C-alpha cells in the first residue's frame with residue numbers, strides 16, 4: 001500500500017508538471033474500428049443488427065479515470081457520416097456533461113482536428129453544451145469525415161460512486177428544424193441522441209467497479225493498479241460510465257439474458273429489484289419485441305429522481321418501499337423498449353417513451369402474474385400521484401419547452417399520458433394495445449419513432465376509428 005502511495009504521489013507530481021504529456025500517456029489506445037461490429041454486445045442471433053449502423057456516424061473512445069485529481073481524460077474519434085440529406089458547413093456537437101443539471105462538472109475540449117488537420121471549435125450556448133466544428137468545405141449528403149477530440153471532464157475527486165452520462169462529444173441531432181441545440185431544464189431528461197456504434201477503452205483504478213453501456217470485450221491489468229476495459233456497445237443511443245468502490249453485485253435468476261444488479265445499502269431491497277427486473281424483462285421481451293443485447297445492468301442505490309435509463313443499463317432507487325421498487329423498476333426496465341429500441345424525440349414528444357414506459361409496467365402487473373393480485377392497482381397508485389397533480393389539462397403531445405414547469409410536465413406526461421393509454425386499452429382491449437405497442441417497437445427498431453407512427457401502430461389493431469380520441473387527448477390526428 002505504501003509503495004502504491006509513493007507511486008501515486010510520484011505520478012501525481014508528473015501529472016502536475018506535464019499536463020499535456022499526461023493527457024496522452026495515461027490514455028489507453030483508441031479501440032480499432034473493426035471492434036465496432038464485434039458480436040460481443042449481442043444476444044445470440046442479433047449480432048447482424050450492428051451492420052446497419054456500420055456506415056453511419058460512429059464513435060471510438062478512449063477514457064482515463066483519475067479519481068485522485070477528479071479528472072476524466074478522453075479522446076474521441078468520431079467517424080462522421082452526413083445522413084441528413086443536406087450539405088453542412090459546420091457540424092454541431094453536444095457536450096452534455098456541461099448541462100446545468102450536472103452541477104460541478106466541466107467538460108472542456110483540449111484539442112480538435114478534422115481529417116487530421118488541427119481546427120478550433122466554438123461554444124454556442126451559455127452553459128457550454130453546444131460545440132460547433134467548422135469545416136473547410138461543406139460536407140455533402142453522404143460525405144464522411146473523421147473528427148478527433150482530446151477533452152477532459154471534471155468528476156468528484158475521491159468519490160466512491162459517480163457516473164458520467166454522455167462522456168464524449170456527441171453529434172447533435174439534425175432534423176427538419178435544423179441542429180437541435182436546446183438546453184432542456186423543465187423535465188428530467190435533457191439528452192436527445194441517435195443510435196450509433198461505440199467501441200470504448202476505459203482505464204480506471206482496479207479497485208473500482210467499472211460499469212457501462214455495452215459488453216466487455218476484454219480487460220487488461222496494469223502494474224500501477226489500473227485496469228483497461230475494452231467495451232463494445234452494438235447499436236445504442238447513449239453511453240454512460242459508472243464508477244463505484246466497495247459495492248456488491250448479484251445476478252437475477254430466471255431472466256432471458258443475464259441481469260446483474262450492482263448495489264450499496266440494503267441487500268434485501270437489491271434482491272427484490274433483481275427479481276422484479278427479471279420478471280419485467282421476461283414479460284416485455286416476450287410481448288413487445290426481443291431484446292437484442294447480451295445483458296442488462298441494474299444499478300440500485302439511493303437515487304432521488306427515482307431512476308434513469310440508458311441502453312443496457314438502468315439506475316433504480318432502492319431507498320423506499322417494496323411497492324415503490326415494483327413501480328420504479330418496472331418503469332426503468334420498460335425504457336429498454338420505450339427509449340432504447342423504440343427511440344423518440346425525448347424533448348418534443350417525451351410521452352412516447354415516458355407514458356409508454358408507465359403503461360408497460362401496468363400491463364406487466366396486470367398480466368404476468370408477478371407481484372400478486374393487487375399489484376397492478378398498487379402500481380397504478382404511483383401513476384395517479386402524478387395524474388392528480390395536473391392543474392392545466394394539456395395535449396399529451398406537448399413539447400417540454402411548452403410546459404410551464406417541472407410539475408406541469410411531469411403530471412401530464414407521467415400521469416395524464418399513462419391514464420390516456422389505460423383508457424385506450426379499455427376501449428380497444430388490452431390485447432390490441434399490447435399488439436400496437438409491439439408493432440411500434442418493431443417498426444421504430446432503434447430509429448426515432450413519431451407520434452404518428454405510434455398512432456398507426458395502434459390503429460392497425462382495431463376497426464374503431466381512434467382519431468377522435470388521439471385528437472382530443474394527445475393533440476395529434478386532428
Ligand SMILES: [Zn+2]
Pocket residue numbers: 331335353354357
Ligand atoms: Zn422514465
